[in-house]
Amino acid sequence: MEGVTDKKSxxxxxxxxxxxxxxxxxxxxxxxxxxxxxxxxxxxAINLKVRLNFKKNGxxxxxxxxxxxDNHFEIDLDKVEISEKxxxxxxxxxxxFIVQAHPNKIKGxxxxxxxxxxxxxxxxxxxxxxxxxxxxxxxxxxxxxxxxELVTISRDAEHHFVGTKCGIMDQFAVVxxxxxxxxxxxxxDLSFQYIPANIEPYSxxxxxxxxxxxxxxxxxxxxxxxxxxxxxAIQEKYPEYDVLAHVPEVKAKxxxxxxxxxxxxxxxxxxxxxxxxxxxSEALETGNLEAFGQKLFESHEGLKNLYKVSCGExxxxxxxxxxxxxxxxxxxxxxxxxxxxINLVHKDRMDSFITEAALAYxxxxxxxxxxxxxxxxxxxxxxx
Ligand code: GLA
Numbered sequence: 181m182e183g184v185t186d187k188k189s190x191x192x193x194x195x196x197x198x199x200x201x202x203x204x205x206x207x208x209x210x211x212x213x214x215x216x217x218x219x220x221x222x223x224x225a226i227n228l229k230v231r232l233n234f235k236k237n238g239x240x241x242x243x244x245x246x247x248x249x250d251n252h253f254e255i256d257l258d259k260v261e262i263s264e265k266x267x268x269x270x271x272x273x274x275x276x277f278i279v280q281a282h283p284n285k286i287k288g289x290x291x292x293x294x295x296x297x298x299x300x301x302x303x304x305x306x307x308x309x310x311x312x313x314x315x316x317x318x319x320x321x322x323x324x325x326x327x328x329e330l331v332t333i334s335r336d337a338e339h340h341f342v343g344t345k346c347g348i349m350d351q352f353a354v355v356x357x358x359x360x361x362x363x364x365x366x367x368x369d370l371s372f373q374y375i376p377a378n379i380e381p382y383s384x385x386x387x388x389x390x391x392x393x394x395x396x397x398x399x400x401x402x403x404x405x406x407x408x409x410x411x412x413a414i415q416e417k418y419p420e421y422d423v424l425a426h427v428p429e430v431k432a433k434x435x436x437x438x439x440x441x442x443x444x445x446x447x448x449x450x451x452x453x454x455x456x457x458x459x460x461s462e463a464l465e466t467g468n469l470e471a472f473g474q475k476l477f478e479s480h481e482g483l484k485n486l487y488k489v490s491c492g493e494x495x496x497x498x499x500x501x502x503x504x505x506x507x508x509x510x511x512x513x514x515x516x517x518x519x520x521x522i523n524l525v526h527k528d529r530m531d532s533f534i535t536e537a538a539l540a541y542x543x544x545x546x547x548x549x550x551x552x553x554x555x556x557x558x559x560x561x562x563x564x
Contacts (some may be wrong), residue, residue, distance in 0.1 A: 197233035197292075199319045200564035203312025204229050204557050205296075205303035206353035207384065207522055208513055209362060210479050211457035213487060215347025217407055218368035218423025219454040222461060223349055224377065225357020227557040230295040230308045234316045239288035244271050247294040257286060262341050270306060273337025274313045278323065281333070285323045291316065298550070300392030302514025306342065307350035308560075310334035315560045330355050330560070345401050346515075357559035364461055368423050375461065377556050379469060382508060382524045387501075387537055388550045389493040392518040399489065400515050403446065410447040413439055425454040449486035453479060473509025473524045477502060480511035489516030496544055497521045500537055507533060520552075 204225040211221035237243070245252035246267065253268050260276045263269055271291075279286060291313070297305035311334045318325040325333070331351040338346050348370070353363055361374035411424050413435060421427050424447065432451045436444055460475035480498045484490040494512040498521055501510035506529030513522040525533050530553065538549040 197235050197564060199234040199316050199562060201232045201234070201312045201316040201319070201560065202229045202563055203232065203308045203315065203560040204354060204357055205305060205308050206350055206357065207303065207386070207554060207556075208349065208353075209522065210460045210475055210511075211453065212479060212483055212511075212513070213403060213489065213515075214425055214450065214453055214457065215349035215365075215367040216345070216404055217347075217425045217450050217454075219366075219425030219450065220457040220461070221349045221365050221367060222362050222457060223353035223365065224362045224556045225353055225559045226303065226554040228296040228303065228552060228554065229557075230293060230297060230305065230312050232294075232312045232316045233292045234320045235290045236320060237288045237290050241288050242271075242275065242286075243290045244268075245290075245292045247292060257288065266342065269341040269343075270309050270337060271313055273341030274310050274317070274333060276341065277333040277336045278314065278317055278325070281329065282323050282325075285321045286317055287321065289317075289320060298388060298390075300396070300519060301386075301388045301390075302512070302516075302519025303386065304350040304354065304514065306338060306344075307334060307354045310337050311351055311354040311560045315562065319562050327355050343401075344397050344515075345404050353559070355559050357557065359558050360556055362464075362556070368425070375465060378464070378467065379472075379524060381527050382469060382473075383527055383530055384554050384556075385523045385525045385530060385534065386513070386520040386552045386554060387497050387523060387534075387541075388520045388552070389491075389497065389518055389541075390547055390550060391491070391493050393491055396515055396517040399517060403487065403489065406443055406446045407450060410435075410439060410443050410450075413443075414447075424450045427451050429455065445486040445488070449482045452486075453482055456482075469524070470508055473507075476509030476511045476522070476524065483512055483516065487516075491517050493518065493541075493545060493547070494521055497537060497541065497549075500540055501525075501533075504533055504536070505529065 205228045206223050209222040240257045242255040314330050334351040362377050365372040429451050456475045463471035498510045501507045506526035509524040534551045541549040
């Protein structure tokens with residue numbers, strides 16, 4: 181059979197797939213920019229998803245069609261190289277790293293992707309796509325990838341093909357997510373626990389700024405370098421610290437006059453955010469939701485003033501939430517420079533909060549605000 185080449189045949193493939201995968205986006209309650217610093221994070225998979233349909237096509241070509249972009253491209257299995265088009269690289273990277281670890285397993289296939297996850301909104305549409313694509317190829321060709329391999333293959337695709345030197349949190353949450361549970365993940369040794377997301381009578385509301393400032397990737401990679409610089413300085417005096425997140429705040433403060441101003445701010449953010457995340461998890465487990473929410477506000481302050489990854493649109497929404505009765509916590513979520521804020525909102529105040537935030541936001545920026553009330557769902561899974 182020939183590989184599909186036009187939209188009509190893609191529709192046929194869609195109805196007659198060999199494998200269908202659903203792969204979720206993720207939220208992160210607290211612990212931002214800590215995964216690549218060996219810190220604690222508190223993510224979960226959500227009920228918004230990417231759906232991928234796969235069918236073998238008996239050739240050496242792979243045809244990938246994105247319903248959202250209404251666009252398709254072809255991968256030649258004998259020539260898998262980085263493309264100039266960013267969205268191709270998610271697929272190319274995954275194929276490359278699977279072939280590297282498991283040669284000769286992947287043959288020609290057609291794949292259709294359809295996504296509920298808005299790109300650049302900080303809910304990790306990219307990890308959802310990479311992990312879903314890897315899981316689909318695993319099922320289609322009986323490769324036998326472990327969960328850990330799914331995570332690392334997707335992360336490596338992001339590092340080497342897409343160019344974001346991300347941490348492990350997004351891929352981990354997409355693969356390991358569990359309905360109703362937050363994942364308390366220690367990014368230093370990847371040990372984790374599921375903790376019940378007992379946040380009643382509050383709900384998780386995401387407000388999407390619908391902006392994605394294009395410095396996101398370059399500034400993200402720069403933050404990693406700045407953190408590495410801070411760690412090198414710390415290790416000269418305290419070689420026992422392997423990761424920045426483990427440095428106690430009192431010791432970090434000894435470096436205030438030694439490190440460049442900017443680097444010291446990054447360091448201070450990381451050590452404070454790690455302590456905040458630990459305190460926030462404890463507050464959640466003891467049912468102290470107000471204290472938990474307060475940590476989200478504090479996290480935003482740090483991201484804005486010390487780590488400097490926020491932007492005017494995100495700050496406006498967090499300020500709005502902080503003033504709004506019934507909201508106990510709010511902060512920017514994900515890499516920053518746009519995307520969503522995550523808000524803990526009392527159920528009775530949810531509709532009015534969303535409506536009034538949208539009005540105020542539109543008045544200020546003349547941009548439409550979108551919102552999602554998310555439920556915590558399962559990780560990537562095969563549904564056919
Ligand atoms: C992006 C990256 C993650 C993580 C967050 C910030 O989502 O992909 O690895 O660093 O930003 O917490």
